[in-house]
Amino acid sequence: MSDAQPTSALLDVRDLEVVFTRKDRRDVRAVDGVSFTVDRGETVGLVGESGSGKSVTSLAIMSLLPDRGVRVGGQVWFDGDDLLTLPKDRMRDIRGQDIAMVFQDPMSSLNPVVPIGIQVTEVLTRHQGLKGEEAKHAAADLLTRVGIPDPNRRLKEYPHQLSGGMRQRALIAMALACRPRVLIADEPTTALDVTIQAQILELLKELVRDSDAALVMITHDLGVIAGLCDAVHVMYAGRVVESAGRRELFAEPRHPYTGGLLASVPRLDAPRGAPLHPIPGSPTDIRPWAQGCAFSPRCGNRIDPCTESPPALEEALGRSLRCYNPLMADEEVPA
Amino acid sequence: MSATADPTTRARPDLASTDVLLSVRGLEVHYPIRSGIVFERQIGSVKAVDGVDLDVPRGSTIGLVGESGCGKTTLGRAVLRLVEPTGGTVSFDGIDVHTLEGEDLRRMRRRMQMIFQDPMASLDPRQSIESVLTEPRRAHGIEVGGTRTVPELLDLVGLPSSAAWRYPHEFSGGQRQRIGIARAIALEPDLIIADEPVSALDVSIQAQVVNLLEELQDRLGLTYVVIAHDLAVVRHIADVVAVMYLGGIVEQAPSDTLYAQPFHPYTKALMSAVPIPDPVIEDTRVRILLPGDIPSAANPPRGCRFHTRCPYRQPTRCDDERPALRELAPGHTVACHWAEDIAAGSIAPQAEAIVDAAVDEQPPEFVPVPGEPETTTLGPPPGI
Numbered sequence: 001m002s003d004a005q006p007t008s009a010l011l012d013v014r015d016l017e018v019v020f021t022r023k024d025r026r027d028v029r030a031v032d033g034v035s036f037t038v039d040r041g042e043t044v045g046l047v048g049e050s051g052s053g054k055s056v057t058s059l060a061i062m063s064l065l066p067d068r069g070v071r072v073g074g075q076v077w078f079d080g081d082d083l084l085t086l087p088k089d090r091m092r093d094i095r096g097q098d099i100a101m102v103f104q105d106p107m108s109s110l111n112p113v114v115p116i117g118i119q120v121t122e123v124l125t126r127h128q129g130l131k132g133e134e135a136k137h138a139a140a141d142l143l144t145r146v147g148i149p150d151p152n153r154r155l156k157e158y159p160h161q162l163s164g165g166m167r168q169r170a171l172i173a174m175a176l177a178c179r180p181r182v183l184i185a186d187e188p189t190t191a192l193d194v195t196i197q198a199q200i201l202e203l204l205k206e207l208v209r210d211s212d213a214a215l216v217m218i219t220h221d222l223g224v225i226a227g228l229c230d231a232v233h234v235m236y237a238g239r240v241v242e243s244a245g246r247r248e249l250f251a252e253p254r255h256p257y258t259g260g261l262l263a264s265v266p267r268l269d270a271p272r273g274a275p276l277h278p279i280p281g282s283p284t285d286i287r288p289w290a291q292g293c294a295f296s297p298r299c300g301n302r303i304d305p306c307t308e309s310p311p312a313l314e315e316a317l318g319r320s321l322r323c324y325n326p327l328m329a330d331e332e333v334p335a
Numbered sequence: 336m337s338a339t340a341d342p343t344t345r346a347r348p349d350l351a352s353t354d355v356l357l358s359v360r361g362l363e364v365h366y367p368i369r370s371g372i373v374f375e376r377q378i379g380s381v382k383a384v385d386g387v388d389l390d391v392p393r394g395s396t397i398g399l400v401g402e403s404g405c406g407k408t409t410l411g412r413a414v415l416r417l418v419e420p421t422g423g424t425v426s427f428d429g430i431d432v433h434t435l436e437g438e439d440l441r442r443m444r445r446r447m448q449m450i451f452q453d454p455m456a457s458l459d460p461r462q463s464i465e466s467v468l469t470e471p472r473r474a475h476g477i478e479v480g481g482t483r484t485v486p487e488l489l490d491l492v493g494l495p496s497s498a499a500w501r502y503p504h505e506f507s508g509g510q511r512q513r514i515g516i517a518r519a520i521a522l523e524p525d526l527i528i529a530d531e532p533v534s535a536l537d538v539s540i541q542a543q544v545v546n547l548l549e550e551l552q553d554r555l556g557l558t559y560v561v562i563a564h565d566l567a568v569v570r571h572i573a574d575v576v577a578v579m580y581l582g583g584i585v586e587q588a589p590s591d592t593l594y595a596q597p598f599h600p601y602t603k604a605l606m607s608a609v610p611i612p613d614p615v616i617e618d619t620r621v622r623i624l625l626p627g628d629i630p631s632a633a634n635p636p637r638g639c640r641f642h643t644r645c646p647y648r649q650p651t652r653c654d655d656e657r658p659a660l661r662e663l664a665p666g667h668t669v670a671c672h673w674a675e676d677i678a679a680g681s682i683a684p685q686a687e688a689i690v691d692a693a694v695d696e697q698p699p700e701f702v703p704v705p706g707e708p709e710t711t712t713l714g715p716p717p718g719i
Contacts, residue, residue, distance in 0.1 A: 049537040149627070163628045164403075193402035193564065195625045198608035202624060202690060220538055223610025227617035246614045264542035266571035268609045269616065272591050276571070278542035282507040 009037035010078065010214050011061075011099075011182050017073035018053070018060050030056040032238035032289060033074070036231075038182065038214040045229035045246070046218045047261075049283045053238040054218045058184045060084075061216075062101055063091050078182070097127040100175035104187035106167035110159040116143075116170050117155030123177040142173040146203060165196035172203065183207070184216045189224065201228060222265060226250055234258050237286045237294035244319035254317050254326040256301040293324070301325045356428055356558050357391040357414065357526055363422035364406070364413050368633060381633045383409040385582035386423070388660070391526070396552065396559040398573030398590065400566050400605070404629050405579040407562045411528045414560070415447050416440065427526070445475050448519040452531035454511035458503040464489075464514055465499040471521045488517040491554075492547060509540035513547065520551065528560045533568060545572055566609050570594055575666070578602050581640040582632055584660065588667040598669040598678055600647045601625075622690040639672070646688035647677050 018031040031053040038044045046054045059065050061076050063083060076083040078099065083091060103109040111119060120142060121135040130138055136155070143151035146169040159167055168188060175183060185204065189197035205228065208215050217229055225232055225246065232249050234242045234257065242255035253259040260279040281298040288294070289310045296306040305311075305324045313322045365380040384406045391397050399407045413420045416432055425432045427447065435443055451457035458467060468485050486496040492513040503511055512532065519527050532548065533541040545568065551557060563569045569576055570590045577587040578601065586599040597603045604623040611617060625644045630636055636643050642653040652658075652672045660668040663675070676682045 049539060165628055193629075194566070194608040195402060195604060196628065197610075198622060198624055201610075202622075221610065222538075222612035223617075226612045226614045227610050250612060250614050261539060262612060264539050265612060266542070266545065266567040267611055267613075268567040268570060268594065268606065269611055269613075270571075272570060272594070274571075276542035276546055278546060279539035280543075282509050282540055283537055284507050 009039045011038045011216075012077040013037070013057075013061060013074070014077065015074035016057060016060055016076065017071075018056050018065065019071040019073075021069055021071060029289075030238055031060060034233075034235070034238075034240055035074075036233050036240070036243070038216055040181070040214055041208060041212045042231070043208055043215040043217055043229045045225040045232040046216065046235055047220065047222060047225055047232060048235035049220055051237070051283050051286075052235040054235050055186050057235075058101065058186050058216065058218055061184065062095055062099065063088075064095075064101075093127070096123055096180075097178045098180055099182040099184065100178070100180035102168075102172055102175050102183065102185040102188045104190055106164065106171045106191070107159065109171060110167060112159050115156055115158055116162070120155070120170065120174050120177065123174050127178045138177075139173075142177055143170065146170075146173045146176070147199065148173070165192055165199065168192060168196075168200055169203075172200070176207065179211060180213060182214045182216065184218070186218045187220070188217075190219070190221070197224075204228070222250075222261060234261075237289065239289060239294070239322065240313060240320070241295065241322045242319065243313075248318060252317075252327075254319065254321050255295075255323050256299045256325075256327055257295050259327045260298075260300075293322075301327065354393045355390050356393040357389075357560070358426045359387060359389040359410075359414060359423070360426075361423035362387045362389075362410065362413060362420055362425060364409050364418055365421045379633055381631075382582050382635060383632055384413060384420070385635075387579075387582075387584055389577060389584070389587075391558060391560060393525075393558055394552075394556055395574045396561060396572055398569035398576040399560065399562045399579060400564065400569045400576060401579035402564060402605075402629055404581075404632060406582040406632070407564075407579050408530055410579070411449070411530050411560060411562050415444070415449060415528060417449075441475070445522045446524050447526045447528070448522065448524040450512075450515050450519050450527060450529040450532050453535050454508060454515045455503065457515055458511060460503055463500060463502055467503075467514060467518055468499070468521055471518060475522060477522070482521060482523055488521055491520065491551065492517045507540075508536050509543055512536060512540075512544050516544075516547065516551070520555065520557070523555070524557070526558045526560070528562070530562045531564070532561065534563060534565060541568070548572065566605060578605065581629060581635055583640060583670065584668075585641065585670045586668065587660070588664075592664065592667055596678070598663055598667070598674040599641075599671050600645050600677065600684075601641050604646070623684065623688055624690050625688070639670075646684035647673060647682050648685075649673055649682065 014035050016031055016034045020028040020030055034057055036044060046057065048054045060072050061083065065072060072084060117136065117139055120139040124130040124135045124138050139155055140151040143154055148154055148166060148169050162170065189200050192200065201224065204215060207213055219225060229246050232244060232246050233240045234255065236257050242258050249258065253262055263277040264279055266276060279298050285297045286294045287296050292307040292309060293311055296302050299306065303325045311322045311324050313320050317326065362384055363386060364384040365382050367377045368379040368381060369375045370378045387410055389397065399410065401407045409418060412418045414425050420433065427443065432443060465485050468488050472482055485499050489496050489498055494510060494513055506514065529548065533544050536544060549572065552559060561569060561572055573590050575587065576590045576593050577584045578599065580601050586597065586602045593602065597606055604625045607620065607623045623646055627644055630643055638654040638656055639658050642648050645653065656672065658670045658672050660670045662668050673682055
């Protein structure tokens, strides 16, 4: 393991590996060698279905996984430090201050018996040493900034008194409190209605633009990725199967899984009656990576090598791709 | 419909036909709000559904879209009388469902079934699939042979017949939803109300279930009411889409027409908010951002329900006169006073509601002053 950060990127995740171990059970390899970088002012998307390891990746970056029963490998470079080897108190300083996170379900990430105001000022008190009136003013400013009307009243209210969109805004306000340099958003809009989702996405976009922060967007919604991210990493069964700039990815998906995902979502602008091509099987039909490609049981492009050895993530066709038999241009997505 | 143009399109039923299976008139569901400890009294009501008219032609699919709290689920349940409506009528095949009682109602229920959102929560974990699928028959006292057998049902929804002896936890989400669908068609109903049939499923699985629903409709001649918040799914599956806002239908049209020319400002905003998985389109489309949240149904705004968030709000009529549904084009009804003017372009939306994605390509110069509290509002304008 080298001591210096290998690249100049703000956040550099290298060969991240998370294994859940349980006594007398087989180990579960949730994240299996994931690497990506995010730079200032850049938005990177991690897409995948349930069980693809995208949320565990974010928890591992933040060192939020429990100590027992989990083995985390690889490196997470941030500002010259490997976050995975930092002492706990140093990590506590960075978490919330330099790297912040927005979770999916605002109701379960806010403390239901503590007023919003105390929860927002806690971040400011812990990291910036603000006290009393000063902290309160700063908190009210933050709520205004994320578009919560009447912030002074809202600060005294409890989470259940706020609507879903408002709670998610409060959570984003807490994440933004210390002007983090990296923001990790784990399905921030999944629990919300589309019109509220549009508001939140606009807010995140402006944040990246105005404060030059790096944003890691974790979602299963390809539409959200299409409008927001610069680079996209598609994950399947704990590994990245395709990484590309968003325009290349959407214009010419090369991995059969990416292509299958795009062909299976009904699009609002597609001619009506256009048939949907679902991916057969379910995300639980996974071949262990050790025995070949995990997607091969569901893949229409499967050839012999796919079931013999795992494909490597290689530079091909202008992107990183983990596939023996990628989709070619103008090729119909196999049904 | 335009079924002749494309051979892959499914044959669509004739929407102008007068063969209406389900007809809803002025349906209201008001939940009472009570207060008091010793003497409980009603202090108000939540108007979950407030005056809805809907016609469902036989063999067609009607989609109900709207955000959470708009009353779409309550409407579906009131039609089946799973909640008791407080006003209006529902007639099914010419029979007023709300006058039925006891045995007559039970017999009517056989013809109307429901598919639920969460397949795990709507299946009993201790009941084998065989038992799940024969229970409707037992409940309605139908002898073996009167309906499809369990293997036939499983085959219809694309599951192996060996599934009959297994339990819900042994199946994946998509397979569980197939079981829910098999249960709904077990009694050979005429009408199926599907409440968010795919929203709990993984993206790659949603299409399987959507395709299955369409296939079953073709094979069994079912009539669907599909309730969903996902406009893209509803547009794909439905012949006619009704958009709901705060207890009422604000716009109803054949789904192609609705997409090509939405009249109601809420429909416009809803459509522009749905992300499209195509960066080229996402970068150029103009978004209408609605400020704030959906108001409380316990205290809905006077006049047009949408006027508190409407970017096209006018100084007159909007705040004091509730617009009725008017037919602007054949089969296309809208509840907006100013629909014609908005369509003609003579009423422009408020500038701050419009987000032009194209400007994002050239970010404006913005240097945050360190230490100074920021006053810029990033979200929609406050105070609305």
